[in-house]
Amino acid sequence: MPCKTPIRPSNLLRSAPDPLQAREALRLLRETLAGQAGSAQAAAQEAEWLLAHALGWPRSRLWSHGETVLTPQERSRLAQLAERRLAGEPVAYVLGETGFHDLTLTVTPDTLIPRPETEQLVEIALQLAIPTPWVADLGAGSGAIALALAAARPDWQVHAVDRSAAALAVAETNARRLGLIERVCFIEGDWCAPLVPGRFGLIVANPPYLADTDPHLAMLHHEPRGALVAGPTGLEDLARIIDTAREILMPAGWLVLEHGWDQGPNVRQLLETMGYQAVSGHKDFAGHDRIAIGQRRADPKEAA
Numbered sequence: 085m086p087c088k089t090p091i092r093p094s095n096l097l098r099s100a101p102d103p104l105q106a107r108e109a110l111r112l113l114r115e116t117l118a119g120q121a122g123s124a125q126a127a128a129q130e131a132e133w134l135l136a137h138a139l140g141w142p143r144s145r146l147w148s149h150g151e152t153v154l155t156p157q158e159r160s161r162l163a164q165l166a167e168r169r170l171a172g173e174p175v176a177y178v179l180g181e182t183g184f185h186d187l188t189l190t191v192t193p194d195t196l197i198p199r200p201e202t203e204q205l206v207e208i209a210l211q212l213a214i215p216t217p218w219v220a221d222l223g224a225g226s227g228a229i230a231l232a233l234a235a236a237r238p239d240w241q242v243h244a245v246d247r248s249a250a251a252l253a254v255a256e257t258n259a260r261r262l263g264l265i266e267r268v269c270f271i272e273g274d275w276c277a278p279l280v281p282g283r284f285g286l287i288v289a290n291p292p293y294l295a296d297t298d299p300h301l302a303m304l305h306h307e308p309r310g311a312l313v314a315g316p317t318g319l320e321d322l323a324r325i326i327d328t329a330r331e332i333l334m335p336a337g338w339l340v341l342e343h344g345w346d347q348g349p350n351v352r353q354l355l356e357t358m359g360y361q362a363v364s365g366h367k368d369f370a371g372h373d374r375i376a377i378g379q380r381r382a383d384p385k386e387a388a
């Protein structure tokens with residue numbers, strides 16, 4: 085009769101056949117992760133990531149070298165990674181990296197794990213005709229948006245701002261590894277405060293936008309609270325950025341913001357009230373209203 089009690093992965097790997105081949109380790113891992121990963125497909129993908137990471141292999145090698153026997157050190161490394169994942173740690177933190185746009189980024193518990201919906205923000209920003217190639221990413225975290233923009237537009241001068249020195253250190257590490265360190269400038273500070281007024285053609289931001297009572301916070305406790313929570317309503321940081329970005333943008337410069345799925349009407353209203361023109365909302369790849377854009381008028385006081 086199959087055992088219904090969840091098996092700790094370390095036990096599972098300890099009681100696994102010895103010698104243990106890579107393809108058998110993959111099968112055991114896939115079964116073990118099925119409950120944690122959310123779907124069989126996600127479990128299969130995570131099992132490949134974890135095993136490849138434990139062995140120091142590219143994923144493709146798992147298939148071409150499936151008969152390779154794991155050493156005791158590799159078995160123990162794999163058990164430790166699987167333990168962390170089964171304890172609920174996000175797979176990106178367990179691996180220490182994640183994919184974003186066309187980049188692989190180092191992530192640590194000091195940085196938010198970049199989300200797929202933010203890739204849509206990057207796509208929208210890349211389509212805008214901006215009046216000058218000075219660009220700022222406010223709340224850069226791991227550098228996801230800033231580095232994706234810099235990689236796609238070699239002529240843009242990208243400024244990555246964050247108030248977290250620890251997050252900026254990770255973003256700089258990513259920039260160096262991706263060969264983008266000469267093209268992105270990293271600045272510690274509070275939103276627009278450290279930036280030169282009237283100079284930027286594009287400002288992008290994916291700021292904290294959860295209210296401090298949001299029930300989803302319980303599920304997100306591995307990520308830094310300062311990257312997630314804006315205040316009592318969730319709109320506090322978005323409102324501050326919309327207000328202060330007017331001074332930093334040059335005329336006809338664009339502001340592109342990610343927001344919560346139900347915040348679109350409020351964010352667009354804030355943009356209009358604060359005098360932006362060409363305000364519009366955009367959906368992410370999953371069809372949720374997640375991105376708002378607006379353009380600075382020739383004279384920001386015109387419609388304020």
Ligand SMILES: C[S@@+](CC[C@H](N)C(=O)[O-])C[C@H]1O[C@@H](n2cnc3c(N)ncnc32)[C@H](O)[C@@H]1O
Nearest residue numbers: 196198223224225246247248274275290291311
């Ligand atoms: C939701 S995370 C986004 C990180 C990254 N842009 C991404 O999409 O993965 C928000 C980021 O804003 C930063 N942040 C929060 N308050 C800030 C402030 N007042 N000034 C600058 N950065 C801030 C946090 O440290 C965090 O890195």
